[in-house]
Each structure stands twice: as C-alpha cells, then as structure tokens.
Amino acid sequence: MKAKHQRLSLxxxxxxxxxxxxxxxxxxxxxxxxxxxxxxxxxxxxxxVGQAVRLGGMVQPGSLATEADGITVAFVVTGNKASEVPxxxxxxxxxxxxxxxxxxxxxxLQADGTFLATNLLAKHDENYVxxxxxxxxxxxxxxxxAETTVGLD
Amino acid sequence: MIxxxxxxxxWLAAALAVLQLASGALALRxxxxxxxxxxxxxxxxAVVQALLAxxxxxxxxxxxxxxxxxxxLVATNSHSLKPFLYKITGTWGNxxxxxxxxxxxxxxxxxxxxxxxxxxxxxxxxxxxxxQGFVALGFYAFLLLSSNPxxxxxxxxxxxVGLNPLLQDIGLALHPPTLYVGYVGLSVAFSLAMGAxxxxxxxxxxxxxxxxxxxxxxVFLTLGITAGSYWAYYELGWGGWWFWDPVENASLMPWLAxxxxxxxxxxxxxxxxxRTWTIMLGVLAFSMSMLGTFLVRSGVLTSVHAFAVDPExxxxxxxxxxxxxxxxxxxxxxxxxxxxxxKRFSASSREGALVFNNVMLSAILAIVxxxxxxxxxxxxxDVRVSVGPPYFNPVGAIFAIPMFMVMAVGPLLRWxxxxxxxxxxxxxxxxxxxxxxxxxxxxLGKYPILPVLGLGLAAALAVxxxxxxxxxxxxxxxxxxxxxxxxxxxxxxxLFGMACESAFTQEKLAAxxxxxxxxxxxxxxxxxxxxxxxxxNWTALEARVLATRGEGGPVVLTPQARSFxxxxxxxxxxxxxxxxxxxLYAVIGTTAGEAPDGTQRWQLRIWWKPFVTxxxxxxxLIGLGGILAIIGRLGSDLRRRSAMRRVAERRADIAxxxxxxxxxxx
Numbered sequence: 001m002k003a004k005h006q007r008l009s010l011x012x013x014x015x016x017x018x019x020x021x022x023x024x025x026x027x028x029x030x031x032x033x034x035x036x037x038x039x040x041x042x043x044x045x046x047x048x049v050g051q052a053v054r055l056g057g058m059v060q061p062g063s064l065a066t067e068a069d070g071i072t073v074a075f076v077v078t079g080n081k082a083s084e085v086p087x088x089x090x091x092x093x094x095x096x097x098x099x100x101x102x103x104x105x106x107x108x109l110q111a112d113g114t115f116l117a118t119n120l121l122a123k124h125d126e127n128y129v130x131x132x133x134x135x136x137x138x139x140x141x142x143x144x145x146a147e148t149t150v151g152l153d
Numbered sequence: 154m155i156x157x158x159x160x161x162x163x164w165l166a167a168a169l170a171v172l173q174l175a176s177g178a179l180a181l182r183x184x185x186x187x188x189x190x191x192x193x194x195x196x197x198x199a200v201v202q203a204l205l206a207x208x209x210x211x212x213x214x215x216x217x218x219x220x221x222x223x224x225x226l227v228a229t230n231s232h233s234l235k236p237f238l239y240k241i242t243g244t245w246g247n248x249x250x251x252x253x254x255x256x257x258x259x260x261x262x263x264x265x266x267x268x269x270x271x272x273x274x275x276x277x278x279x280x281x282x283x284x285q286g287f288v289a290l291g292f293y294a295f296l297l298l299s300s301n302p303x304x305x306x307x308x309x310x311x312x313x314v315g316l317n318p319l320l321q322d323i324g325l326a327l328h329p330p331t332l333y334v335g336y337v338g339l340s341v342a343f344s345l346a347m348g349a350x351x352x353x354x355x356x357x358x359x360x361x362x363x364x365x366x367x368x369x370x371x372v373f374l375t376l377g378i379t380a381g382s383y384w385a386y387y388e389l390g391w392g393g394w395w396f397w398d399p400v401e402n403a404s405l406m407p408w409l410a411x412x413x414x415x416x417x418x419x420x421x422x423x424x425x426x427x428r429t430w431t432i433m434l435g436v437l438a439f440s441m442s443m444l445g446t447f448l449v450r451s452g453v454l455t456s457v458h459a460f461a462v463d464p465e466x467x468x469x470x471x472x473x474x475x476x477x478x479x480x481x482x483x484x485x486x487x488x489x490x491x492x493x494x495x496k497r498f499s500a501s502s503r504e505g506a507l508v509f510n511n512v513m514l515s516a517i518l519a520i521v522x523x524x525x526x527x528x529x530x531x532x533x534x535d536v537r538v539s540v541g542p543p544y545f546n547p548v549g550a551i552f553a554i555p556m557f558m559v560m561a562v563g564p565l566l567r568w569x570x571x572x573x574x575x576x577x578x579x580x581x582x583x584x585x586x587x588x589x590x591x592x593x594x595x596x597l598g599k600y601p602i603l604p605v606l607g608l609g610l611a612a613a614l615a616v617x618x619x620x621x622x623x624x625x626x627x628x629x630x631x632x633x634x635x636x637x638x639x640x641x642x643x644x645x646x647x648l649f650g651m652a653c654e655s656a657f658t659q660e661k662l663a664a665x666x667x668x669x670x671x672x673x674x675x676x677x678x679x680x681x682x683x684x685x686x687x688x689x690n691w692t693a694l695e696a697r698v699l700a701t702r703g704e705g706g707p708v709v710l711t712p713q714a715r716s717f718x719x720x721x722x723x724x725x726x727x728x729x730x731x732x733x734x735x736x737l738y739a740v741i742g743t744t745a746g747e748a749p750d751g752t753q754r755w756q757l758r759i760w761w762k763p764f765v766t767x768x769x770x771x772x773x774l775i776g777l778g779g780i781l782a783i784i785g786r787l788g789s790d791l792r793r794r795s796a797m798r799r800v801a802e803r804r805a806d807i808a809x810x811x812x813x814x815x816x817x818x819x
Contacts (some may be wrong), residue, residue: 006497012428017552021516024548025523032544033527036537036641038369052541056208070664070745070754091662092390095723123393 034106039079042109049111055085056104064099077103077115087115094122156224156303159212163253163303164262166205167293168641170286173198173263177283179275181351192275195282196267202289203264213302215243223309226250226302230400232315232719234243236689242325243316247301248466251329255446256292258330258337263289266341272362272794273345274354281348288340291473299469317718324384331403332377336442338370339407342414346435347481350488354426360421361790362437365783367418371411378404379772390725390740392760394768396655397545402525403445406518410438415589416507423566426504428510436481441518443474448525470730482652499570500567506563513556520548550603557610560644561617564637579620587613600656607652614645633785647771652772653735653764661759665696665743666752674761676737677701681709683741683755691717693726696741696755711758792801 037047041059047053055077063076072090087105097103097120107117160225173195180192216224217240220233231240257450263285296302296731342363349359381404386394395401414434420427440702447470500505526542561583565576573580591609609777618641647780661673670679680698693715699707710728717724730737742756 007316007429007494010508014430014509015517017516018519021519021552022523024551025520028548029524029527029540030546033531033540035539036539052543066746068746071662071756077624092725092740092756095725139363 036104039077039085040081040083042085042115043083047109050108052106052108054103054104054106055087055115055117057085059097059101059103060084061099061100075099077105085115086113087117089117089120091120094120097122155212155221156305156553159216160210160301160303162205162209163256163293163297166209167290168203168298169198169202169205170290170293173286174283174290177279177281177286179187180279181283192279195279195286199260199282199285200264203260206257206260206688208417210253213250213253214241214244214729216303217241217250220313222311223305225304225306226315226501228306230316231315232313232690234690234719235316235321236325238326238680239316239321245329246316246320246325248731249296249300250270251333251341252292252296252300252450253302254330255333255337256289256296258333259289259292259340261332261770262337262341263344266344266366268302270362272790273348273359274352277348277352277354277359279348280351281344284351285341288344288477291476294464295469299466313719315690315717317720318343318715318717318722318724319388321690321717322384324380324388328377328384331373331380335370335372335374335582336445337409338366338373339411339439339442342370342411342435343439343481346432346482350492351490352485353491355421355423355432355492357422360418360431361786363420364415365787367415367435367438368779368783368786369414371373371408372776372783374404374408374411375772375774378408379769382772383769387727387729390726390727392655392660392727392738392740392758394761394765397541399452399525400445400449402521403448406521406525407438407441407445409514409518409521410434410441413511413518414438417511420504421495424496424498424504425500426510428492428495429489430508432485432489432492432513436478436485437515437518440474440478441479441700443470443477445561447471447474460725496552496569498568501566501573503563503566503568506559506566509559510556510563516552517549517556520552521545524548528810529775536710545714546603549694550606554606554610557614557644557648560641560763561614564616564621564641571664579617583613583617583620586616598656599622604652604656607648608656609650611645611649613640614648618642618645631785633782636778636780636782636785637783638778640775643771643774643776643778645771646767647769648775649769650764650769650771654762654768657763658760661757663759664748664754665757666750666754668749668752669748671759673759675703676759676761678739678757678759679707680755680757683753686713688715690719691715696739696757698728698739700737700739701801702732710737710739712739714741714743731766733782735761735766737761778803 034052034055035047036056039055042055049086057077057079060076060078063074064073066072067074072087072088073093074088077085077087080136084138087107089105101122104115105115106119106121107115110116163532172428175190176198180195183191216227217231218237220231220235220237220240222228222233224294226247226249231243235243241251245254263282266285267282273281332343343362343368345359348468349355349363378401381401385396385401386392405666414431415425416438417431417434450466450470516742524544527540528538562576562580565579587609590612591605594608595602595605618638621634622638659674661671663671665671665678667680667681667682670677672678677678677700679699679701681699683694685696686693693713695711695713698710698712700710701707708730710730712728713726715724715726716722725740725742728739730739738760740758742758745754745756748754759791
C-alpha cells in the first residue's frame, strides 16, 4: 500500500466513524431529549405518562404542603394562563425554592394527572433565573424592578 | 490610579500584539534576506506583552484585595466584609475578571514560548508568533471593547453587592485558573501547528517542540476538570460528580481533543506519521476551547456557570471563533496537500491502535458536541429541550468501550508492524480479567449494564497498564514510559470509581427528630441536635449527626444549611466522611413537621458512595502521569541536543586540527 493510499484510507476511516457518531447522536437525541413544558402546554397536549420531561412555572402561593412522612412535598405550578399542574416531590427542596417563585421540575406525568418530580431546579441566585422561566410575566415584572433599582444603592 | 494603570497596560499589550503580528508576518514574507531587521521585534513584543498583561491582572487583584468600590466590577461582585481569600479569588468569579485572567494566561504562555523556545527553525517561529499575536489581539479587543474590567462608577458605591456564596469556596481558587491555563495552553499548540503548516515544517522535530505544550495544557485541563468535578460534588449538595452541564461539557471537549492530540503528536515525534492529522487536531483542540469560552461567556445555554447573559458579548466571541477557526481551516485547506505523507504502518501496530483511539475520541467529542448544541438548535424552532445522562452515557459508551479495549492492548504493540499473535498471552490475560469480573458481577446483582462493563474494563485496564513494564528492568524504564503507565492506570482507577458510584450507591431520605436514627447500607445515622451557628458572613443551622458503621464507634458529621446576607442567598453545606472504601455524604434540609410525640423533625439526605473518591484519585494520577511525561520528554530532548552539540563541536575541533596540521605540513 502506498503512503497516499494509506492516508486516504485513514481519512475514510475517520469520516466513517465521525458520521456514524453523528447519525447515532441524532437518532438518540430525538429519543432521549428531555422536552420542556409550560403548565398550559401540559393541559393542552400532555406528554405520555412516564415520559421524562421538565415542567416550568411559578409555585402557586399557599399551595405548598408537606405530607405526613416529612419528606414528600406537594405544590401547584401555574403558568401565564390559568392552567395548574399539581406536583409531588420527595427530597430536599432547593435553597431558593419559595412560594410565588419560579421552578423547573424534572420528572414525569402520572396517570392521575400529578407531576412526579425527581429533581427541582429553582432560581440559582438573585441574578440567575433558569432560562426556561424567562418571559414569564412575574419575572418580567421582577426584572424591571431590579433594573430600576440598580443604580440606587 | 489602580484601574487606570491596569487599563493602560491592557491597551499597551494590545498594541504590542499588533507589533508581534506585523513583525512576525513581515519577517515571514521577507524570507531569509533582511529577516533580522523586521523579525527582531516579534520575540520581545511577546515577552513585554506578557509582563503588561500580568500587570493589568495584578492591578485588578489589588483592586479586589482593597475592595476599591469606585470600580464597577468590584462594586458588583465584592463586599468589604468578605473573607480575604474570597476577595482575592472573587477577582475571577465574574465575567470580566475571568476574561482578564484568560488573556493574562494567554499572554504569559505566548511570552514563555517567545522567550524560551529556541529549537524551532526561525521562520517557523515567526509564523507561530504572528499567529499567537493574532489570537491574542482578538481577545484584547474583546476585553477592551465589550468587557472592560476597569470601568469606573460615576460615584463610588457605598458597599459592594457581594459574591455568589456558592463561589465562596477554596474551589474557586483552584478550578478556574487551572482550567484556563489548560484552555490557553492549547492556543500555543494551535499557533505552533499553524506556524508549522504555513512554513511547511510538519516534522518530528516540530512535534518534539509541540509535545510539551500539548502535554502541559492537557495536564492542567485534567487537573482543572478533576478539581471542578469534586467542587461541584461537595458544594452543590446534590451528591453527583458530573451533571453533563453544558459548561462541564465545554471543558470536556477540549480535553478529549487534547488527549487525541497528545497521542498523535507522539506518533509524529516518534515515527514521522500522522502529519496532517496532528495539525487538524491542533486546530480542533483550540477551537473547542474557544467554543467552550463562547458557551460559558455568552450565556446562550442555561448553566450553573452563567455569570451574565449578554448577547453582544456572545456575538463578539462567536465572530472571533469564526475568524480563527475559519482562517485555520482555510490555511489547512491550502497547505494540507503540500505536507508530504508520513511513514506508513500496518493496522496491527502501535500507530494503528493510536489512530483507532484517536478516531474514537473524536467520535465521543462529536457526540458530546451535538448533545451540548442540540438545545440551541431546537430553540431555533421554538422547542425547548434539555439533554442529560440518558443521552450522553449510553451513546458515549458505544465509542468509549472499544476505545478502552484498544487502550489496554495498544501500548503492548510494536511500532510500524506487529501481529496479535506475538502478544497472545497478554491478550488472553486481559480478556480473562474482563470476563472474570463482568460475568460474576452481572450474575450476582441486578446492576445496569454500563457500570458492570465499567468495572470489568477498569480491572483489565489496571493490569494492562503495567504489562508494558514486563521483562524490563524497573530502574531502567524511561521517565516518560512511567508517565504513560501511571496515566493509563489513572484512567482505570477513575473508571473503577465511576462504575462503583453508579452501581453501588445507597441513598436515604428521611425525616428525623433529634434523638432518632435512620440507616443507610451498613451505616446507622443518628441525629443528635440542630443548632444555629454563625460564620464571618453567614448564619446557619448546623445538624450534629452521629454516623456509626457496623460495630465501630460513632463519628460526628455537621452538615449545615447556610444563609448568606451579601448577597442574600441560602446554600447547603454537605458533610463528608471519607473512608478508604467510600464516602458518606450528608445534607440537611428544612424542617419536616412534627413527629407523633411533638418533637420537631428535620429532613436528612444521606448517601453512601462506595469508592467514589477513586474518580478524583484517578484524575490526579492521570495528571501526575502527564507531568512525568513532560519531565521525561524534555529531559531526553535536552540530553540529545547537548550530545549533538558536543559531537558537532568535536567534529569542528577535529576539522580545525586537521586544517592546522595540513597548514603545518605545507
């Protein structure tokens, strides 16, 4: 085999592997990507029961309750419209998880219509809002307040 | 004055980058004649630039150390009552400061290259310095035009806003600077690759010059990723060590490319093969570190690392990215055909194994890249998705598993041409270990397939790492070979930790009243008390937890739920108990109602993670192996050069003597 042919076969090998990686990746991404839902989208076209998705919205004030075992919490997530999704979560709540604030719940919809969360992402700090929650009305209000107070301190 | 000195130093450094670029490029153009006149500025420009950029960074450090609240960056990211260490590390705990650190490290490595590297042909060096100057110029422009760290406030703030409490940790002192040195070290590899390509000097000598830079950058990346992983593990309180977060991926991608590059540059140095492939990987590795910077700094992806979301900055870095990668690929396309083919080798040879693993690493890189960018792509169609472990783990494993298998046997093969028959015994041993572990573990317990395979591969790799030493006198093994053995063993150790963590972790979530206990694995966890305590800039609820393993005595753990007041934020401080065979990880949550007898209950979350620490020990071993390889390579290269010089001197002497004798004879 000449040196030139060897180079060609190396290039072909590399290309085949990379293209294979690309094809496998695109195929897997279609199946494994975790879709984001707003409460109104869950109401309109709910995901399959048990499918891993994420739900983002505001924790409805007054809805947060701890169950008798002390580790399971139930609360209601609302969106821009009047749609509500009940959520159950077993675990330690994130540090900035409070009623009336934004939350992204990872988990899946159950047959009874509750959303069983396996993980909760809250606002990271005062400056950081999960990207999915941008554009929700409450946040726009909060942001404009933040902007107008920035120079005052 | 501090800010003004820093800003002036930055502008001057930018000007010197222009000089470096121009003088390098002109020298290259002039060819051999008159080269010295134009070329004399390139090296000093790079060295002085390094001093100026360091000065600028030192000024910002100083401003943070004394909390100069007239500087906007200090006022928005620091606080006068913050502990001193975090005032210092807070310098790079924000967008502008971390970009200045990036640029300072870039200038320093450029200065080191210009000041210390004498092994390359002069015109290759000029081309390299010109490229390095061009890269630096782009980042100076970015810093000065869109992220000026020295901007003053019209009126000084009365008090600073403070630093995100999650960043108030020793991790911030170690993780970003280490990672940046790694990212930026790859820029030197990129410049060298471009320089060699432009001057058609893609030779083994060039590879020997490039190798320590690649190894150095790779060592820092390895250590930076290891440190970052452990930091996220104990600081976030989620009990995980890798989240496939976009920013974690942004550091993993250059690491994968650099790993491929350092192996291919070794083939080029030892065997004069894989010339264009090495250049291509040099371009790819630096492209990945810039893409990483873009992803982190632009805030286009949701991440725990996003400091600020600023579309203008994102566009700027994206443009830089396009210019550098596009330019590099254009030069590559023009010049690649003029780089002669290297030496040939057969498929079953060490080169063959290295090429295979290079391709596998590139495939894994492609998978991580696609998974990281996919959410951006779908967002364009107004569909929001996130991509996590269910994608990355299995899809990455498709390519990682064959890679680990070839990695076990590759170092046993000879260069150029070898046959599997010669190493039959070793192949059988390694294969037998793999089967002996995977079989029983899969039979005995119901574990997911990937961790089981991981355990088997880890054991096979651990043994295979030392097989290259067989039949050699241990004292005579070169330092660089020890480096390889250690690094490969480190991969096995790390893989073992990952597999154990994901297969055998036990978790318990419970509501416990003081005096009560719960259990996880063979541990009994008793909650003793929960008390308020105070730190320098926080207050906390601290739980006293007594952990007892089997029949042993109790050990006290104190997980805390902290509230910081500047900025006001709550964090959870996990308590860790490290044993040789694993770690106990305890987090305290909020109150959990009252127990039937009326006492207050608290949420406790406890993990027992067998051998989890091996993940990071493995990372350290890999880094140590890299350091040994640098020492070994540089040492043998210097020895070889001084021997060659002595031979040349002796020849000159002999020639002189002969000439003298001849003269006498006449």
